Amino acid sequence: MIEPLDASGGLDVLRVFCGPDGRHGNELGVVRDGARLPAGKDRQALAAKLGFSETVFVDDPERGVIDIYTPTLRLPFAGHPCVGTAWLLDVPEVVTPAGVVESRQDGEFTWISADARWAPPRTLRRYASAAEVDALGVPAPGEWIYAWAWQDEAAGRVRARAFPGRDDGITEDEATGAAALLLTHELGRALNITQGRGSQLLTAPGPDGLIEVGGRVRLT
16 A cells, blocks of 8 residues: 655655756655555555656665666666755765665765666767757657757767657656766766756766766755
8 A cells, every 4th residue: 555645754856957047857756764665566656656757765764775766667777866865865875776876965966976887778869959959859659769969069068858768658858867877978078968948967977987977956
């Protein structure tokens, strides 16, 4: 049985990777007491009911142990859930099934470091201009597409949109940390990404093949 959850009962709703004006960002549900819903099927049902691109269940708040679900499946790793939960719990790392994700605070930005191999597969599709990315319609379900183009290649500024293609009600993902991580790994350079309606993601290659992804987080 799924207990009702709200902000007073252990559910926080965040916006992760907000723009410079504090708007936009990708919504994230965080259940602070994962023990209230220990069964995977109940977690999956709640994630489907909430309808966010991802929902996190915190299994150990002191160690930052988390479990991540989309409306239809469990993920071993995802970017914006790790950034958002690290900010909410104020921990130096979050522990996912894929591995330990280090985190740090730097002014208004929360950063994580993760291995690109942990990110679920995405099709990184380059376009000739930001205007082409802006004009894209939502593709048919079946392929997870990260559409991107240079806004200013010399400055590392990228325009991107993300289409999960899962047929789960999320036709476009407002801000996608894992895809930004993969693009940074492929290009081998720091990026300043504007995604969706105006979300901002900053990235940088790190040592030992790790990629840093950072952004602003707000509590709704």
